Amino acid sequence: MKRSTFWGLFWVTLAALYLFLPLWGAFDFSLRAERDVIGFASYTRAFADDDFWRTFTFSNQMAFVSIIVSVLLIVPTAYWVQLKLPHLRPVVEFITLLPFVIPAIILVFGYIKLYSSPLELGPLTIFPALTNTDLSTNVLLIAGYVVLALPYMYRSVDNGLRAIDVRTLTEAAQSLGAGWFTIMFRIIMPNLRAALLSGALLTFAIVVGELTLATFLGRPAFGPYLQQLGQHKAYEPAALSIVSFLLTWLAMILIYFVTRGSNAQVTGAH
Amino acid sequence: MAQAALAPSAKPNPLVARFAGVPLAWIGLLPFFIFALMFLILPSLSLFTGSFTDAQGNFTFQNILDLSREDIVDAYMLSIQISVVTAIIGGLFGFFIAYALVMTGVPSALRTSLVTFCGVASNFAGVPLAFAFVAALGRTGYITAVLRDTIGYDIYDHGFNLYSFLGLSLTYLYFQFPLMVLVMMPALEGLRREWREASENLGATGIQYWRYIALPILTPSILGTMILLFGNAFGAYATAYALTGGRLQLVSIQIGAQIRGDVLHNPGLGYAMGFGMVVIMALSILAYTWLQRRAERWLQ
Numbered sequence: 001m002k003r004s005t006f007w008g009l010f011w012v013t014l015a016a017l018y019l020f021l022p023l024w025g026a027f028d029f030s031l032r033a034e035r036d037v038i039g040f041a042s043y044t045r046a047f048a049d050d051d052f053w054r055t056f057t058f059s060n061q062m063a064f065v066s067i068i069v070s071v072l073l074i075v076p077t078a079y080w081v082q083l084k085l086p087h088l089r090p091v092v093e094f095i096t097l098l099p100f101v102i103p104a105i106i107l108v109f110g111y112i113k114l115y116s117s118p119l120e121l122g123p124l125t126i127f128p129a130l131t132n133t134d135l136s137t138n139v140l141l142i143a144g145y146v147v148l149a150l151p152y153m154y155r156s157v158d159n160g161l162r163a164i165d166v167r168t169l170t171e172a173a174q175s176l177g178a179g180w181f182t183i184m185f186r187i188i189m190p191n192l193r194a195a196l197l198s199g200a201l202l203t204f205a206i207v208v209g210e211l212t213l214a215t216f217l218g219r220p221a222f223g224p225y226l227q228q229l230g231q232h233k234a235y236e237p238a239a240l241s242i243v244s245f246l247l248t249w250l251a252m253i254l255i256y257f258v259t260r261g262s263n264a265q266v267t268g269a270h
Numbered sequence: 271m272a273q274a275a276l277a278p279s280a281k282p283n284p285l286v287a288r289f290a291g292v293p294l295a296w297i298g299l300l301p302f303f304i305f306a307l308m309f310l311i312l313p314s315l316s317l318f319t320g321s322f323t324d325a326q327g328n329f330t331f332q333n334i335l336d337l338s339r340e341d342i343v344d345a346y347m348l349s350i351q352i353s354v355v356t357a358i359i360g361g362l363f364g365f366f367i368a369y370a371l372v373m374t375g376v377p378s379a380l381r382t383s384l385v386t387f388c389g390v391a392s393n394f395a396g397v398p399l400a401f402a403f404v405a406a407l408g409r410t411g412y413i414t415a416v417l418r419d420t421i422g423y424d425i426y427d428h429g430f431n432l433y434s435f436l437g438l439s440l441t442y443l444y445f446q447f448p449l450m451v452l453v454m455m456p457a458l459e460g461l462r463r464e465w466r467e468a469s470e471n472l473g474a475t476g477i478q479y480w481r482y483i484a485l486p487i488l489t490p491s492i493l494g495t496m497i498l499l500f501g502n503a504f505g506a507y508a509t510a511y512a513l514t515g516g517r518l519q520l521v522s523i524q525i526g527a528q529i530r531g532d533v534l535h536n537p538g539l540g541y542a543m544g545f546g547m548v549v550i551m552a553l554s555i556l557a558y559t560w561l562q563r564r565a566e567r568w569l570q
Contacts, residue, residue, distance in 0.1 A: 002374075002375065004373070004374045004375070005374050005375040005376070007370065007374065008369075008370035008371075008373070008374025008375065008376045009370070009374075009376060010370075011366045011367050011369070011370040012367065012370050012371065012376050012380060012381075012384060014363075014367075015363075015367045015384060015388075015447070015451070016384060016387070018443070018444070018447070019384075019387050019388075019391055019444070019448070020387075021406065021413060022402050022403055022406040022407070022413075022444065023402060023406075024406075024412075025402075025405060025406025025407070025411060025412035025413045026401070026402040026403075026405035026406050026412070028412045029405035029406065029411060029412045030405065073301060073302060073305055074302075076298065076301070077298075077299055077301070077302040080295070080298040080299060081299070084295040084298065085295055085296060085298075085299065088296070088299065092299070092302070095302075095303075095306045095310070095311075097555070098306075098310055098311075099310070100501065100551070100555060101501075101548060101551045101552050101555050102310070102314055102548060102551070103504075103505025103506070103507065103522065103547065103551065104505070104507060104508075105505070105507040105522045105525055105526060105544075106314070106317065106505075106525070106544050106547055106548055107310075107313060107314075108529070109313075109317060109525060109529055109540075109541075109544050110312075110313025110314050110316055110317050110544075111309075111313050112529060113313070113316050113317060113320060113541070114312060114313050114316040115313075140309075143305070143308070143309040144309065146305070146309070147309055147310050150310075202393070205393050206393070209396050209397060209398055210396065210508070211396050211397050211507075211508035211511070211512065212507045212508050212526075216526070216529050216530075223396065223397055223508065226397045226398065226401070227397050227511075227512050230397070230400075230401055230404070230512065234405075234410070237401040237404075237405075238401060238402070238404075238405035240398070240401075241397075241398040241399075241401040241402045241405070242402070244394075244398035245390070245394055245398060245402065248390050248393055248394050249390050251393075252386060252389045252390045252393065253386070255389075256386060256389075
């Protein structure tokens with residue numbers, strides 16, 4: 001064996017151990033919920049809890065709506081920048097990178113300061129306090145999730161748009177009499193399938209276990225539930241952590257296959 | 271074409287057609303700008319104005335001056351320390367792994383699975399990560415138990431504690447070094463074979479090649495990515511909170527406590543702490559962009 005291959009394998013093994021051991025530890029731990037028995041009791045118990053399903057469903061709903069909102073917000077914007085306003089690209093890109101500068105804890109701090117009282121412009125009340133009702137607090141939560149996902153979603157969509165010829169597609173559709181709605185939903189979005197799917201899956205991975213926004217906005221999401229469970233249980237949180245890891249894993253594997261397919265498609269079309 | 275130039279993309283508006291000749295294309299970006307204003311810029315600005323407002327609503331610098339209070343400086347120092355330590359260790363470790371994956375004869379199946387694993391790990395943070403570490407390295411955790419039962423070494427008897435600076439660093443490293451691997455691999459792949467051949471033709475040794483050619487080219491990418499890791503750890507709240515509760519007084523944890531109830535006994539000071547956090551994040555991103563530009567000069 002070459003000396004460099006030896007050192008290569010050394011570092012790779014070290015990395016694999018660092019990534020694998022904590023998960024294996026948590027997995028093995030989660031199997032020992034009953035004394036002297038190796039089994040899935042902690043999983044059965046975790047899944048038997050109604051609160052688990054309630055919060056998990058809630059988080060999935062929030063993730064779903066956040067994905068829809070961010071697609072509807074970002075695809076037309078990125079498309080319009082590419083087609084009509086390329087000189088505004090730096091401004092839009094700068095805004096999409098701001099969430100890297102403003103961590104979730106600061107974002108939610110700002111939301112609570114700004115939106116826990118009615119938004120007023122002089123004597124004019126624009127809208128009442130958003131934290132008053134569950135529905136309007138959910139609006140804040142979803143807006144926050146769209147913000148957290150903004151850098152990933154925008155980059156994904158922008159890369160997707162660069163790979164297709166937006167101008168030709170638009171002009172071809174227009175010359176056949178298509179309106180903007182048709183162009184957006186039947187021409188552009190289907191061509192961005194791979195980019196949208198990978199952006200959506202990443203958003204899902206970020207949102208489903210999210211703690212900070214959900215906790216401080218007081219919403220019954222999966223992240224706060226898991227955190228609470230960890231205060232008084234030992235084995236169920238480990239089991240649910242393994243489940244969360246598998247979900248993240250699944251999302252990443254899907255992204256890998258989705259984007260790989262898109263590359264093949266792009267080269268095929270040329 | 272006139273219609274194309276005028277109608278916004280999100281909502282086609284017949285009114286717009288009446289303003290023919292006026293550049294109205296920017297209306298298409300209005301939904302995005304309104305969203306960004308309402309849910310990103312105004313909330314941040316409100317913390318900014320809050321930092322300069324006293325309890326009576328008057329302008330003041332006192333909140334900013336109060337940031338020099340001992341407990342607050344300590345919180346910033348602790349957050350900065352943990353971010354620097356995990357950025358440097360995660361950065362170096364990640365660099366060696368990326369190097370091993372790109373430059374040495376590691377089997378490609380191993381390479382693909384490790385890269386995928388890194389993609390998952392860099393996105394696996396927060397509560398589940400903290401609990402996985404508790405189950406593995408906590409006082410009753412699996413690895414702790416295995417070490418105690420097999421070689422009789424109880425890490426907790428020898429000063430290890432997961433709910434400490436060291437424990438939190440180990441946990442942060444779980445998402446820090448995979449991110450470094452993912453960012454450094456393309457940079458290492460960008461090193462051209464011709465550069466190495468040219469240097470060898472001129473009689474350079476491997477060490478000279480790295481010292482005078484490869485490392486100077488890679489340094490902006492390495493430093494830039496380490497800054498990214500710094501910001502990654504500095505802004506983290508969920509992982510730290512789920513792992514240590516309130517035991518480590520990081521800035522993010524203190525801000526969380528301040529939101530729950532006015533623990534600083536001065537709302538303005540809380541906003542000033544948040545503002546300070548944004549300033550540090552902004553400075554690190556500026557440094558990152560500057561280094562990124564230098565990195566792009568050679569690596570494309």
